[in-house]
Amino acid sequence: MSCESPRNSLTKRSRRATRSSFATQLPPPYLNWEQLAEVLLATAGESTVQVRRSTYGSAADYLTNRQYEEIPLSAYLNELCDPDGEHQTMRYAGNVSLPVPLASRLDMTEFPLCRLSSEQWEPPAYWIGPTGSLTPLHKDSTPNLAYQIFGTKRWVVFPVRDIPFLRMSRPNPSEEMDFAVSEIAPSEFKELTAARFHPAVPLEFMLEAGDVLYLPAGWAHFVENRTTSVMVNRWMSRAAFRKLIPLV
Numbered sequence: 138m139s140c141e142s143p144r145n146s147l148t149k150r151s152r153r154a155t156r157s158s159f160a161t162q163l164p165p166p167y168l169n170w171e172q173l174a175e176v177l178l179a180t181a182g183e184s185t186v187q188v189r190r191s192t193y194g195s196a197a198d199y200l201t202n203r204q205y206e207e208i209p210l211s212a213y214l215n216e217l218c219d220p221d222g223e224h225q226t227m228r229y230a231g232n233v234s235l236p237v238p239l240a241s242r243l244d245m246t247e248f249p250l251c252r253l254s255s256e257q258w259e260p261p262a263y264w265i266g267p268t269g270s271l272t273p274l275h276k277d278s279t280p281n282l283a284y285q286i287f288g289t290k291r292w293v294v295f296p297v298r299d300i301p302f303l304r305m306s307r308p309n310p311s312e313e314m315d316f317a318v319s320e321i322a323p324s325e326f327k328e329l330t331a332a333r334f335h336p337a338v339p340l341e342f343m344l345e346a347g348d349v350l351y352l353p354a355g356w357a358h359f360v361e362n363r364t365t366s367v368m369v370n371r372w373m374s375r376a377a378f379r380k381l382i383p384l385v
């Protein structure tokens with residue numbers, strides 16, 4: 138994981154911490170796309186994935202105009218592999234339920250992420266996207282564990298104390314515990330300067346194949362795939378998080 142952040146030293150410390158706790162049980166990452174695509178195709182090619190537009194021009198777009206389509210994973214992989222295809226840089230299979238045979242084929246069943254109790258954690262999800270596909274700045278209600286299987290993902294994150302400065306709004310205040318999306322447009326994240334989000338201070342880092350990220354609940358994050366990228370993640374369930382922290 139390489140860092141480019143005003144909080145560089147903090148990032149380096151947290152990298153060591155995540156590495157040491159999981160190091161003995163990490164599944165091997167993939168370094169070759171063709172090899173991984175073959176595994177995805179053979180194990181889950183016939184399952185469907187929910188595909189969304191990969192870029193959102195504005196936060197309003199992300200909040201109210203999400204466009205999804207269900208297609209077979211095999212069709213989506215074809216799009217990704219076809220550099221001239223109509224949808225090549227436009228669609229993102231984000232937050233797709235991880236089929237058990239695929240978890241097993243990726244050597245993830247023994248990985249802590251997949252062994253976590255299913256009462257306390259949401260089922261694992263996988264995210265496959267092309268270079269440039271992104272998720273606008275938002276915050277989730279519960280802690281998140283993410284494992285980068287292939288490629289490079291850029292994260293820009295802000296701790297909870299910065300939330301008041303990030304123009305967050307909650308689309309469904311009654312339904313979601315604390316999910317919120319920022320009005321800050323994805324284009325604002327192209328090049329970070331120390332002053333850009335002042336007084337909020339972004340922490341920016343790349344998650345590379347084989348890296349694990351723990352993101353605490355309520356931390357805002359903007360996420361961008363810097364290459365074709367495959368990640369698996371799990372959020373803690375709301376019920377479990379409420380038990381842990383009764384005030385939320």
Ligand SMILES: O=C(O)CCC(=O)C(=O)O
Pocket residue numbers: 231264271272277281283290358360361368370
């Ligand atoms: O990888 C992405 O595009 C978004 C991931 C995300 O928002 C999350 O894991 O909470």
